[in-house]
Amino acid sequence: MAKKIKTIGVLTSGGDAPGMNAAVRAVVRTSITEGIRVKGIMRGFAGLLDEEIKEMDSFSVADIINRGGTILYTARCKAFMEESVQRQAAEICRKHEIDGLVVIGGDGSFRGARSLARLGINTIGIPGTIDLDIACTDYTIGFDTAINTAIDAIDKIRDTSTSHERVSIVEVMGRHAGYIALWCGIASGAEEILLPEYYDHDEQRIIDKIIEHRKKGKRHHIIINAEGIGHSVSMAARIEAATGIETRATILGHMQRGGMPSCKDRVYASIMGAKAAHLLKEGKSERIIAYQHGEFIDYDIEDALAMEKSLPEEYVAISRGLIRF
Template sequence: MNRIAVLTSGGDAPGMNAAVRAVVRKAIFEEFEVAGIFNGYQGLIEGKVELLQLGSVGDIIQRGGTMLRSARSVEFRTPEGREKALQQLELHGIEGVVVIGGDGSFRGALELTKLGIPCVGVPATIDNDIQGTDFTIGFDTALNTVIDSIDKIRDTASSHERTFIVEVMGRDAGDLALWAGLAGGAETILIPEEKYEVPAIIERLKNGSGRGKKHSIIIVAEGVMPASELADILKREANIDTHISVLGHIQRGGSPSARDRVIASQFGARAVELLKEGRGGVAVGMKNNGIVEYDIKDDEGSTNDWKAEMYTLSKELSI
């Protein structure tokens, strides 16, 4: 193998640039040529490929977003689109690809591997919803962004004796809401993995008010319901007035935390080593604070074995 490539795909996550940097510099250290594929799989189809040098990734480790930019590609999901991508890889002499992104990006990596181009996945998503790894690149930074917001909202909630509903990202996975809610001392946390009962939420709010509590914070993952919908329910069923904060895309931006920079560097370097070994259809990850690799599955998704315990703990501590 003489030339490999790296691309970022799907939603951006803080630390993607650190991973790109690690891939490029580790590849050059291993005496590979390395190309950057811009705008994800769609850029690959369109031939947006450029050879990268050491200086190409200078001064990016501290930057959020991705220098390679990202895009979603409907075309790549078709056999015809993947064939175009394969032709571009062959045209540019690329023999392996490091794919940095989430579960959809990993499925694309698996498809290219099936077509004869070994691909290694590097998990990068603030949702932390990739099976096979305890943590994904970007989760720690996004988590601290959310916690910082909760702390500031709590100041206002306390000053004005109000109940706030904070909506965070997490369509299918509630890691961001759960970790932020527990770390931020939220009274109620709603995540897609756990059932909720409106009467229980109301009872918790009333119990807090009954013992003199002057404010409350409710964290809801977007996959459960919009914050506005929950506010309407609480008003209609219990005449409880709430204020809403939807954090939105602020959670995906910003300079990556030290932890995200470190694991991104570890993941990126290990991905290059796996390509050097001729491995494809695999991803790197972290288990018990160690770097691991595992096979990418067609049904990639998150596991929630530990989430039930954290969820229970959050309720016990917010009585």
């Protein structure tokens, strides 16, 4: 018989992402509609251990769908990797009568959710990360807003780069995954896209291309560089020394995490939040909400964590064709 869920806890963990508030709102309001109590857990798993837990109602999540960040705050908790700490967290959930938990975050957050599920707390994960690097899903909360924020900045940088006839290196986020760089590179019409998955460290090729384009009359050059490659400032200095062309580096940084979530992030996050609440009501556990081929589905958390994700080869090939001139 499926476990009857009377109280759902919800937390956000890891890096913040625009749209997390929409997901929290959907979990709270959907659960209340289904006659289930909801408790908000502040500051992720760290807040759970510190028992920073509060009762939530429909008014707790009023006027937050348009806000970036997360009203529950977020934190990383290395201690949660220890079994004794996980057992302590499960006991805290039981103490506060939390028998179902929605965890919004990335792979690390899902591993924490899996641990709690094995200790008797039903858990559902929702993918929230601007990096789009969760293998089981084509969509993660925050990615759409992040790339639009970055594109807006890159378009402005191109204006001034053209006016000053510069080379501009724009570093976008993505430590191990080049999704933001790839999408921004294609969308901005960049002359070079540097992806951690494919970067060959051949700066001379980039330098030769800049010189060749300048001879043909091109007066500016935009390079999109992924955070996983980094070193944009020193790269700019080397390119300027080799070409004699003024070269500037701009690191967009955490501005990509902030701002009002896009319509897509609000709607998709809301659907994922509602679906997570419904799964818990049905007594489901150890599932991750995903978006695949135009549909919202759910995966076994073990299967999801075992999946590997790589940049779409077709997208990479197309991007290379667009900048090869």
